[in-house]
Amino acid sequence: MKKLSAGHHKKALRRYSFIGLVIASSTTQALELDYQHQYSEVEREHKDKVMLTQALDNGLAFSFEAVMATAPDSDGQPGKAFSRLTKDELKAKVKYSHKLGAKWKVKPKFTYADGKDKKSYKPSLKVSYAITDKFSITPGYYHKLTRYDEEGKADKHDDALELGAKYKFGLLSVGVGRKQIYSNQIVFDGTRQNYSNKLLFEYKLTNYLTPYLEVADVYVDKNTDQRQARYRVGFSYEF
Template sequence: MTNPLSTPRIAHVCKPVYNQALMAALCATALQGSLLLMPGAAQALELDYQHQYNEKDRDHTDKVMITQALDNGLAFSFQFVASPAEKSNGQPGQPFEHMTKDSLKGKVKYSHKLTKHLKFKPKFTYSQGKDKKSYKPALKFPYELGYGFSATPGYYYKVTTYKDAKETKRDNVWS
């Protein structure tokens, strides 16, 4: 008889049953997020799922995001966006049916308290979709005015490149 602990086995983290694309995305997102877990430093792990319906286009979108926040103010997020494939007659797909990847997004952000009322929040986001890629460094300075009010001046620079011959888009935004 062999010792079950010494026998190598292949671990199945996820077994997609109904919707293979959506379940595979959930598994991949969870696995990527689990790599960020650090013993003793974890402050919060958040899983956010959204199902959206656009009444005008009659299409559905599903978003899954996992965020790991650490005690030192650093946070990592990964988001997967999927939608049902269009039917052969051109009609929008049914919810959770033949899901296709729309985009992947990764985000790193940091929050540091400069004074009692002022924070420093840099952020970097990378997004990859079907026909475009973008990256966006950003900087915000939230200031608590008191009585539940705050002001958040900020800046971001976003660069979007497209797979086709479309020109690269660059946005400089002050808010």
């Protein structure tokens, strides 16, 4: 066995001391479970997502997400909901929320995803501004690098501009969002540009349970201009 030098020991000690300091100076705040079922109307594809998020009182949060898809039927048709679930993607996220005064929040995030034949890295930044106690807007930006397992397949780079808005009607929140994507590869209708729109309804049923419904307009195939509705229904539960 190779013996570590004193320098290696000192570096390791500094590294673990730093991690210990972060943990010691941060106390856990909330653990959240998010479950979601997704259906795309043209592709007739079902997906299920389960995400656990651990928040700290210093604004940091760590999430782990598993995405599962239904396997096709024996005749090649899309599988039925909740049948023969297979791994589609695993994601790990680190995010931070920092208040700048009473109305502003800065929210950087980094997402790593491991798919069936690819891996992706996505740093992002959102800035939220509360216009009133009930109405807020959130512009954002992300860069996504996708690397494929297939040898010789070029990396994909996506840059996206996002704009969201949310209004609270008592226990009900209604949000809208627009995303504009610019890529180095063909992504929609034979071009290197794509977009999506979404409408989100959230209802705070209890202090811990919030069911939600999202309807989005997304693309079907990168070589055509065909669009489809994507439905997401789920809930978040805070322990």
